[in-house]
Amino acid sequence: MGKFSLIFVCDEEELFTPLVASQVFEQANIQAQNLDHQESLEVHVLIPLSLRNYFKSNYQSYKAQLNERFKNIKIHFVPGVSRLNHFPRQIFLYLFRKSLSGSFAIWHFRGDSLIPQFKFLKNGFPEDKFVADVRGIWPAEKLLLSGIEVMEVSEMYNHALSVELLKKLKFNLGMADGVCTVSPNLADFLKNHIQVQKPVWVVPCATKLKEESLDFFNQSENQFSKLKEKFVIGYLGGTASYQNLDDIVLPFMQALLELDSRVHLLFVTHQVAEMEKKITEFNFDSSRFDILTAPQKQVINYSKMMDLGLLLRKPNVVNLMAQPVKLGEYLSASVPVVVSNGLGGVQVESDSIINIDLIGGDFFEEAKRCLTYLQSTNRLDRKIKALETARDYFSWETNVKIHFKNYLKIGLCAE
16 A cells, blocks of 8 residues: 555634644644554644634644644644635645645544535545544534433434434535544444444544653642542533533532541632532532642643542433543543443443442442442552553554554555
8 A cells, every 4th residue: 555644634613622632633643653654654734714813823823832742743724714615725725735745645534524625625636535533423412502411312303403413414424435433332323323334433532641650649849748648539620511510420529528538529620610619519528629720731730649530421412422531631640530331432341440320320339339449459559550541542652553554444445
């Protein structure tokens, strides 16, 4: 097989989110590091922008930051005017594609919505292949944003909005030569309900491995040394309704607090005031929790203090299909995770992932299970095993190889 180029494509609406930094740029940067490739791989990231935003200084300065951080890839902003059919974007894309080396190109789209804008490239470069990276069932997510929660896939067909969006999803994926997704549940949905006929493979929401010191509490001048003898239960995230703080997370924390005096809660959030308000409603002892906020790059320093991270959600269609990025983030920070049964379709056998039932089960019984795990194991051993799980299942260093194998598979049709 001849050499090919790899181009990631991401919507400008997600450009500034930490999620895209880890799920697109970090992944692309590791792909370019030639992990088990036969030869070097030319990797680009394209961001289609409005012409107005293209010239804004904050966009250009952010691009400079990305170029400094991710040195193995080339990042391009592609301007266009929507009312002029995105002119001059098509001209740029054609010239960009013509400049690439290799016998064909793999275009890896984050989501499916941008694929129609790039379809014209197949006229000049029919050997190129499009990969749609589907991260969740966005028709169900749109319903949830409008206040409608669906617990079964079949319920989506009862709402005109999701029916129309499912048709759009099917139309867009019909232009793809391959589809990758984040969970077996979502892969099955795409095959059985969207009738995707092209290759479908699963790569979880992964992270870059972090090999910093595991023993955070022994670092000099550690202001949190008071927590060294505690069982630190962590929560990373905000207070949005889909995160189920009121009905699942905080009641479970309350059970943990009542069962063991060593339990200490650590919240890391950008919504400090909102979190304080919610916690006040549960009357937690103020000496038994801390609420912190930090830039994304520093979150790992607080995460490493945690003995368990909580990832608890209701078993609705959105949560059962989309694997949260925080699962890999907790584990790569050496933190074992407590996960709601079925969340994200996670099918990993590991002591570092504790599945619990907080819908049909008893909060106190499930809390006892988690405390038994903490009481019967050593903190350093737990952290080492969590890192091993991250490395084996949720690291980009491992998972880009799955992508690369499937790129080659669909690329065979180009020759």
